[in-house]
Amino acid sequence: MQRLRFQMIAGFVLLxxxxxxxxxxxxxxxxxxLLWVVGGGYLLIRFYLDPMEKLWKTMRSFDPExxxxxxxxxxxxxxxxxxxxxxxxxxxxxxxxxxxxxxxxMVEGVVxxxxxxxxSFLNPTAERLFQIEHGSALGKxxxxxxxxxxxxxxxxxVFVTGQPQSREFQLDLPPKSYLKVEIIPIRxxxxxxxxxxxxxVRDITRVRRLETIRTDFVANVSHELRTPLTSIKGFxxxxxxxxxxxxxxxxxxxxxxxxxxxRFNRLISDLLDLSQIESGQAELSRNKLYLAPLVEDVRLTxxxxxxxxxxxxxxxxxxxxxxxDEDQIREVLVNLIENALKYSTAGGHIKVQEYNSGDQQEFxxxxxxIGIPKDSIPRIFERFYRVDKARSREMGGxxxxxxxxxxxxxxxxxxxxxxxELGKGSCFHFTLTKYQEERGKG
Numbered sequence: 001m002q003r004l005r006f007q008m009i010a011g012f013v014l015l016x017x018x019x020x021x022x023x024x025x026x027x028x029x030x031x032x033x034l035l036w037v038v039g040g041g042y043l044l045i046r047f048y049l050d051p052m053e054k055l056w057k058t059m060r061s062f063d064p065e066x067x068x069x070x071x072x073x074x075x076x077x078x079x080x081x082x083x084x085x086x087x088x089x090x091x092x093x094x095x096x097x098x099x100x101x102x103x104x105x106m107v108e109g110v111v112x113x114x115x116x117x118x119x120s121f122l123n124p125t126a127e128r129l130f131q132i133e134h135g136s137a138l139g140k141x142x143x144x145x146x147x148x149x150x151x152x153x154x155x156x157x158v159f160v161t162g163q164p165q166s167r168e169f170q171l172d173l174p175p176k177s178y179l180k181v182e183i184i185p186i187r188x189x190x191x192x193x194x195x196x197x198x199x200x201v202r203d204i205t206r207v208r209r210l211e212t213i214r215t216d217f218v219a220n221v222s223h224e225l226r227t228p229l230t231s232i233k234g235f236x237x238x239x240x241x242x243x244x245x246x247x248x249x250x251x252x253x254x255x256x257x258x259x260x261x262x263r264f265n266r267l268i269s270d271l272l273d274l275s276q277i278e279s280g281q282a283e284l285s286r287n288k289l290y291l292a293p294l295v296e297d298v299r300l301t302x303x304x305x306x307x308x309x310x311x312x313x314x315x316x317x318x319x320x321x322x323x324x325d326e327d328q329i330r331e332v333l334v335n336l337i338e339n340a341l342k343y344s345t346a347g348g349h350i351k352v353q354e355y356n357s358g359d360q361q362e363f364x365x366x367x368x369x370i371g372i373p374k375d376s377i378p379r380i381f382e383r384f385y386r387v388d389k390a391r392s393r394e395m396g397g398x399x400x401x402x403x404x405x406x407x408x409x410x411x412x413x414x415x416x417x418x419x420x421e422l423g424k425g426s427c428f429h430f431t432l433t434k435y436q437e438e439r440g441k442g
Contacts, residue, residue, distance in 0.1 A: 109179075109201030112186070117141055117159055117196075126201055131173050147172070151181060158183045158197045168204065177205045225267065228260040267400075273331070274383070274404050284411060288435045289324045291333070291363065292317040295352050298333050302341060309346050313337070316353040321435040322361050328408045329432070333365075335401040336428050340367035343426070360414065361434050366427040372420035380418055381406040405430070 109126030113119055119137050127134055130146070137145045142155040154165050166182040179201055186196040235253045244250050295315050299306070306313060322329075340350045348368040355362040372380060379385045384399035409416040409430045420426035 109199075109203075111199040111201065113142070113155065113159070113196045115195045117155075119145065120196070126199075129177070129179060129201055129203055130171075154181065154183050155197055155199070158185055159194055162187075162194045177203065178208045180204050225264070228264040228267075231260045232257050232264075271400065274400055274407065284325045284328070286323050286325055286412075288321045289326055289329065290317075290319070290321050291329065291354070292319075294326070294330050294333055295337075297330070298337050301334070302338060305341060309341070309344065309348070311341060311344050311346070311348045311350060313350045314352070316351070317363075318354060320354070320356070320361055322432040323435045324412055324432050328412075332405050332408050332430065335405050336365045336430075339401060340365055340369065340426070340428075343367065343369035345369060348425075357431060359434055360431040362429060362431050364427055364429050366425060368425040371422040371424055372418065372426055373422060377418060377420060381416070 106123060106125060109129045110121065110123045111119065111126050112121040118139055118141055120139075122132065122137055124134070126132070127137075132145065143152045146152055148169060148171070150167065151169060154167060157163070158165055162185045164182070164184040166180070169179050169181060171177050171179060181199055181201050183197050183199045185194045186198055187193070188195060235257050239250060239253055292315060295317065299313055299315075302313075337350065337352070344350065344367045350368075351364075351366045353364050353366075355364070376385075381402045383403040386399050405428075406416050409432075412432055414431040414433070416428070416430040418426055418428050
């Protein structure tokens with residue numbers, strides 16, 4: 001304010017200087033000089049000093065400390081509010097990201113539609129199950145995406161009625177698959193209108209296939225068990241009705257009954273073996289194992305039958321040991337060599353050999369038999385599957401041998417497959433892990 005007053009005095013002095021000069025040099029103009037001073041002073045006070053004075057008085061009316069405290073409190077409130085909003089946005093963003101992460105990682109498919117009925121979300125699982133290109137279904141109606149009328153109708157009915165629905169579908173898309181679809185309405189309140197639908201999709205193909213396998217298995221077992229029992233029962237009834245009077249008839253019937261009993265026993269034994277292997281009850285006792293001595297044991301067991309059919313057996317196995325269970329691999333060799341013997345014609349040849357396949361050792365059992373049709377090769381390791389059922393039963397086969405082989409080799413972390421040509425024979429391949437000294441030390 002002191003500076004302001006100094007400026008006022010300086011301004012007034014500047015006004016007096018012209019007036020003083022006029023009065024000295026032009027005495028007749030002293031009245032004009034007086035008017036200059038009075039008028040200039042008025043203008044100075046009116047347009048400059050008065051507003052400045054008022055402004056100063058106004059500024060003095062404010063308490064700086066009070067104003068600072070009030071402003072500080074206001075800024076604090078603004079800061080806390082903005083910080084709370086930011087935290088809320090972060091929480092919502094993280095929650096949304098967590099939900100999206102869960103939906104994208106789910107093994108079930110998830111499909112959602114918006115209030116207009118258009119698809120607004122599909123997770124990768126749903127796209128894979130329905131074989132939909134990524135992102136191509138978004139913004140489309142279900143009828144534009146799926147050809148299955150019942151599935152499209154489910155989406156429509158849930159959207160219109162608000163009632164959940166559940167149904168199983170068999171897709172026409174290769175490979176053949178079964179899906180269970182559950183659709184529920186999306187509401188934001190109990191009494192609110194439907195704002196969209198949410199579909200959960202589960203792949204039940206494996207379940208349905210297991211059910212089919214179980215059904216077929218029960219049917220096959222029932223049939224295989226009934227056949228020898230029916231035969232035995234028939235011969236017993238014949239003997240009781242007078243067949244015992246003939247010694248030759250009695251002996252022939254008893255021989256057949258014995259053979260059927262043996263077949264029945266083999267079937268029960270194979271079923272038990274397969275059940276134990278599949279359930280994991282047959283524990284693996286892996287050790288250092290050479291296959292050459294095992295093959296020689298099998299040769300001695302089958303020598304009489306080999307001689308009867310004039311079939312030769314050659315073995316070309318090296319000194320490479322494998323890491324395997326001796327009893328189970330013996331069963332593999334018995335099944336494969338006996339199978340080759342059954343389906344080889346008289347004067348044929350069976351060959352057992354091996355190849356080095358890195359960490360695995362590959363074994364091959366080839367025969368010069370009748371061979372396997374191409375359409376039967378993919379099913380040859382299925383339980384109870386027979387290429388020629390009549391011929392297999394005639395030879396005493398149970399239809400479980402190759403299935404047992406497959407499960408044993410797979411439990412040893414190996415693979416088994418077959419190559420065959422009708423009229424030229426078949427070659428069965430299987431692999432086993434090579435033995436390493438570190439295994440024996442462990």
